[in-house]
Amino acid sequence: MDFTLFFQRVVDGIASGAIYAALALALVLIFRSTGLLNFAQGEMAMFATFLTWYLADVGLPIWGAVVGSMAVALVGGAAIERVLIRPVEGASPLTIVIVSIGLFIALNALAGYLFGYDGRPIADLFPSRVFDVGGVRFSSETIGVLAVLLAVCGVLFVIFLRTKVGLGLRAVASNPQSSSLVGISVGRMLMLGWGMSGALGALAGALLTTKIFIEPNMMLGVLVYAFAAATLGGLDSPLGAVVGGLVVGVAESLAGGYVDWIGSDLKLAVALALILLILLVRPSGLFGSKEIARV
Amino acid sequence: MRRITVRRRSPLYVGMRVAVIAVVAAVVIAIPQYYEPFRVNQFTRIVIVAIAVLGLNLLTGFNGQISIGHSAFFGIGAYTTTILVADHGWPAGLTAVLAAVIAFGVGALCGIPALRIKGLYLALVTLALAIVFPLFVKRFSSETGGSQGKSLDEIEPPEALDLENDQWRYYVVIVVAIILFVLVRNLVHSRVGRALIAIRDNETAAEVMGINLARFKTVTFGISSAIAAVAGSLFAMVEGFVSSQTALFNLTGAIEFLAAMVIGGAATVVGPVFGAFFVEEIPRLLSDYNPALSQVLYGALLVALMFFIPSGVVGLYRRVRSRLVVVEGAPEPAVVTGQAFGGGAAGPTSAPDETVRSR
Numbered sequence: 001m002d003f004t005l006f007f008q009r010v011v012d013g014i015a016s017g018a019i020y021a022a023l024a025l026a027l028v029l030i031f032r033s034t035g036l037l038n039f040a041q042g043e044m045a046m047f048a049t050f051l052t053w054y055l056a057d058v059g060l061p062i063w064g065a066v067v068g069s070m071a072v073a074l075v076g077g078a079a080i081e082r083v084l085i086r087p088v089e090g091a092s093p094l095t096i097v098i099v100s101i102g103l104f105i106a107l108n109a110l111a112g113y114l115f116g117y118d119g120r121p122i123a124d125l126f127p128s129r130v131f132d133v134g135g136v137r138f139s140s141e142t143i144g145v146l147a148v149l150l151a152v153c154g155v156l157f158v159i160f161l162r163t164k165v166g167l168g169l170r171a172v173a174s175n176p177q178s179s180s181l182v183g184i185s186v187g188r189m190l191m192l193g194w195g196m197s198g199a200l201g202a203l204a205g206a207l208l209t210t211k212i213f214i215e216p217n218m219m220l221g222v223l224v225y226a227f228a229a230a231t232l233g234g235l236d237s238p239l240g241a242v243v244g245g246l247v248v249g250v251a252e253s254l255a256g257g258y259v260d261w262i263g264s265d266l267k268l269a270v271a272l273a274l275i276l277l278i279l280l281v282r283p284s285g286l287f288g289s290k291e292i293a294r295v
Numbered sequence: 296m297r298r299i300t301v302r303r304r305s306p307l308y309v310g311m312r313v314a315v316i317a318v319v320a321a322v323v324i325a326i327p328q329y330y331e332p333f334r335v336n337q338f339t340r341i342v343i344v345a346i347a348v349l350g351l352n353l354l355t356g357f358n359g360q361i362s363i364g365h366s367a368f369f370g371i372g373a374y375t376t377t378i379l380v381a382d383h384g385w386p387a388g389l390t391a392v393l394a395a396v397i398a399f400g401v402g403a404l405c406g407i408p409a410l411r412i413k414g415l416y417l418a419l420v421t422l423a424l425a426i427v428f429p430l431f432v433k434r435f436s437s438e439t440g441g442s443q444g445k446s447l448d449e450i451e452p453p454e455a456l457d458l459e460n461d462q463w464r465y466y467v468v469i470v471v472a473i474i475l476f477v478l479v480r481n482l483v484h485s486r487v488g489r490a491l492i493a494i495r496d497n498e499t500a501a502e503v504m505g506i507n508l509a510r511f512k513t514v515t516f517g518i519s520s521a522i523a524a525v526a527g528s529l530f531a532m533v534e535g536f537v538s539s540q541t542a543l544f545n546l547t548g549a550i551e552f553l554a555a556m557v558i559g560g561a562a563t564v565v566g567p568v569f570g571a572f573f574v575e576e577i578p579r580l581l582s583d584y585n586p587a588l589s590q591v592l593y594g595a596l597l598v599a600l601m602f603f604i605p606s607g608v609v610g611l612y613r614r615v616r617s618r619l620v621v622v623e624g625a626p627e628p629a630v631v632t633g634q635a636f637g638g639g640a641a642g643p644t645s646a647p648d649e650t651v652r653s654r
Contacts, residue, residue, distance in 0.1 A: 091601070285416070
């Protein structure tokens with residue numbers, strides 16, 4: 001067996017896995033606080049990425065553009081929660097799923113209307129260099145994407161476990177009623193959760209531009225992988241989202257590379273089958289918390 | 296405003312129902328005589344979508360197992376018919392039966408993991424099904440035609456009947472639809488139907504009452520998939536062409552079915568008809584009105600509908616009717632409540648006291 005090739009495939013898998021992980025984290029943030037799956041997550045991220053492109057186009061340095069679009073996405077995410085999600089909060093989950101699907105369709109079409117469907121390139125986020133370690137090639141983009149993901153994890157860790165706002169977010173996620181009784185503004189926390197999720201999506205979109213051009217449908221494939229990653233890790237576990245993202249990325253890369261019968265068409269199917277197997281053993285994902293219902 | 300009181304099974308009540316059914320039947324029969332062929336084909340397609348949504352509604356609306364993967368079962372039906380008719384010369388009608396049997400098997404298999412995987416986790420597993428199906432079609436393109444597509448002979452009217460192609464196809468689809476709708480109606484009003492609803496509303500309580508969860512859930516998954524496959528089979532017979540790009544076999548289709556189910560009215564028998572009409576007709580109307588922004592408007596309309604009529608068209612009808620008419624001795628309709636889809640799906644906000652989380 002060719003170990004260099006094997007490690008190369010693992011590295012490639014990790015590189016895409018880190019992007020899936022970033023979007024999966026955004027999904028998990030919303031699931032934890034509001035208990036719903038945001039199908040529009042990918043389209044929100046796509047929209048923010050167009051904004052990044054626009055800001056870079058009018059002359060901001062690329063990282064300035066990314067931060068600017070994250071800030072706008074933070075406000076935008078909070079606004080979406082307040083205006084579109086709050087009114088249907090107590091409704092059946094199906095109702096809320098349809099609201100997020102409506103948002104998905106509208107955002108996708110609006111981006112097509114405003115920016116067109118031709119792919120646009122964007123300035124490089126990372127200097128293009130390739131490091132060679134024993135035959136395995138690490139591009140600076142791979143390293144950069146991983147570094148950003150690690151930084152995001154660090155920031156989220158600090159926010160959630162070391163700040164008062166984070167305590168409020170966790171309290172609302174675990175029990176909204178008791179939280180409001182001790183004086184936490186549940187609504188504001190939900191808005192903040194959506195806002196953070198929007199900002200993370202904007203970052204994930206920017207990272208994705210290291211691989212593909214910007215266009216309205218850029219997020220469709222990635223969103224599926226992000227869903228898979230979040231499910232695998234456990235929908236309410238941020239750590240699970242990161243691990244899940246990396247596992248999905250590596251599984252996809254190895255399956256496509258090693259099993260001839262699978263080829264490029266079915267590599268996604270393999271990643272998904274793997275997830276089904278894991279869910280059969282652990283129905284709430286690897287790191288998810290189990291639901292115990294009182295009857 | 297004073298409400299009119301009508302007793303169930305009284306002559307007035309029966310008369311009103313008969314009148315409504317007669318009017319609907321007249322319209323349904325008259326459509327292909329009145330409209331031009333391309334419009335009739337659009338109606339045929341609406342009825343096909345309604346059948347698929349009927350199947351989904353049995354699983355998701357009545358039994359509470361959310362599926363975002365029914366496009367796959369629809370596709371299984373379509374490809375079973377296409378391959379058998381085009382390559383093996385089977386009669387089309389027979390292939391629909393086989394399609395139902397195959398989809399029942401695949402669906403019941405999917406129902407087995409569904410016993411362990413619940414709520415939104417299950418929704419995501421079925422989403423995977425929707426994603427994977429077109430990939431399989433592409434992978435086995437020598438049999439399926441892949442993204443290039445595959446043609447089959449459309450069904451044609453028998454010589455004895457003086458009907459055009461489009462009219463014959465419409466009537467065939469309508470007859471199948473009526474049979475399936477009546478079967479599902481009888482099913483959900485039976486002991487089995489009550490068991491399905493009991494499972495949706497409270498699984499543990501249902502089990503304690505003596506309902507065999509494993510059997511009911513897997514069989515429901517199977518029946519629901521079989522109905523969607525029959526719809527897919529009809530789709531192939533009517534369109535005469537299938538490909539992995541066909542929207543209804545992809546995630547787009549799965550989402551369309553789900554949206555139609557909710558807009559028509561989840562857990563209602565006739566809801567799928569209204570829902571299918573909506574998801575097929577409204578985008579067309581909107582794109583006549585403003586082609587550039589039609590999808591933006593459509594998305595906004597979906598959101599607005601969920602704000603104002605979350606219980607769907609049938610829910611709206613029931614609300615209006617209850618303001619105007621009181622039916623004495625009517626059974627309570629099976630409404631979908633906020634917590635009907637299990638703790639996992641409803642999440643911490645909507646079920647704060649019923650659900651505890653633990654490591």
